[in-house]
Amino acid sequence: MNFRHKLTNIFLKYQRFMQGRYGFDEISYILLGVSLIFSLISNFDKLWFFYFIALIPVGFAVYRSLSRNITARISEREKYLVLAEPIKSFLKLQRNKYRDRDTHRYFKCKNCKATLRVPVGKGKIAITCPKCNTKITKKT
Ligand SMILES: [Zn+2]
Numbered sequence: 001m002n003f004r005h006k007l008t009n010i011f012l013k014y015q016r017f018m019q020g021r022y023g024f025d026e027i028s029y030i031l032l033g034v035s036l037i038f039s040l041i042s043n044f045d046k047l048w049f050f051y052f053i054a055l056i057p058v059g060f061a062v063y064r065s066l067s068r069n070i071t072a073r074i075s076e077r078e079k080y081l082v083l084a085e086p087i088k089s090f091l092k093l094q095r096n097k098y099r100d101r102d103t104h105r106y107f108k109c110k111n112c113k114a115t116l117r118v119p120v121g122k123g124k125i126a127i128t129c130p131k132c133n134t135k136i137t138k139k140t
Contacts, residue, residue, distance in 0.1 A: 023065050025077050031061040038054035093115060105119075112131050114129055116136075125139075
């Protein structure tokens with residue numbers, strides 16, 4: 001048996017082992033990231049015990065990936081997506097604000113809190129919120 005055959009064999013065994021198991025998702029990567037941070041912290045002399053704390057999230061990630069209770073893992077992921085949504089949209093807004101920093105200004109509608117984007121250099125303008133039709137006057 002040559003090397004390539006051996007590799008294929010290992011891969012097939014792994015595939016068979018993972019059959020009916022949940023595998024990795026975003027939560028797994030976050031857990032591994034948290035673990036990485038903990039293990040970096042453990043490099044400080046007085047914080048050596050973080051090395052062991054770092055094993056906890058890894059354990060959870062492995063447990064979840066090998067879990068056969070896929071329904072429970074999917075509902076965990078759905079909860080995660082609901083929790084992560086405001087953070088994701090905040091980061092997206094910050095990225096867009098930075099991207100448009102020379103061409104647009106961002107305002108928040110005082111009535112419905114919607115984000116409004118207007119081009120700069122138009123002087124004092126009346127902005128109508130497309131969501132609730134509230135009018136606000138701003139300098140751009
Ligand atoms: Zn509005």
